[in-house]
Amino acid sequence: MKRNLFITFEGPEGAGKTTVIQKIAERLAQENIDVLPTREPGGIEIAEKIRAVILDPAHTAMDERTEALLYAAARSQHYFEKVRPALDAGKMVICDRFIDSSLAYQGYARGIGVDEVLAINEFAIGKKLPDVTILFDLAPEVGLARIYAHGNREVNRLDVESLAFHEKVREGYLQLVERYPTRIKVVNADQNVEQVIEDVWSLLCDTMQ
């Protein structure tokens, strides 16, 4: 059974990634798998500080290239300080967002270009991509409605972008599925949370075999 895997979770705002990752990490631990859950941007002190700068709703003047570079900087620090050492120590790492967020949000939705953003990220972390990426697919208005209805997390600078922007993010992700068909697996996130957890678990079991 393969355990030493780097698994990333992707999708629009409010898709349920954080909720599901918590449950999946618990199940993996019950199976005696040494798992490290983490997130981007953030996961370590320096990257959490960069996160605060990027997501501050007051930073309306932030240039889109600055934004792409800040995400890549946070990723580089997080990857080399936390993710790589854990993988090298034989752990399974499950990360809430990674490079595909930059490709979908900055590359596609902001219009910088997917190849341009990929190049920045290859400078930041090298060419290694996750072993598997689970994309939570859902209409952006459903995810945004969840965030506003539950009110259990702060609304950030990206959340308040237009619905058209969030629709482009979804489109960007679906184009990434075509670009990386074996790596990116799509889960229907517009189902009750228990069903989403089961779908993710089944994909992970297939990957670990």
Ligand SMILES: Nc1ncnc2c1ncn2[C@@H]1O[C@H](COP(=O)(O)OP(=O)(O)OP(=O)(O)O)[C@@H](O)[C@H]1O
């Ligand atoms: N399948 C689901 N159906 C309904 N509500 C859900 C579902 N999954 C999660 N939620 C709720 O939606 C809200 C957002 O979930 P969560 O924080 O897990 O999403 P996320 O994908 O991590 O969002 P973001 O990337 O925007 O931080 C939470 O209040 C959570 O309880």
Ligand SMILES: Cc1cn([C@H]2C[C@H](O)[C@@H](COP(=O)(O)O)O2)c(=O)[nH]c1=O
């Ligand atoms: C890694 C990464 C993230 N983003 C965006 C996606 C979300 O809007 C926020 C992060 O908030 P979350 O509550 O932790 O999901 O940042 C991005 O645009 N580019 C990236 O590379």
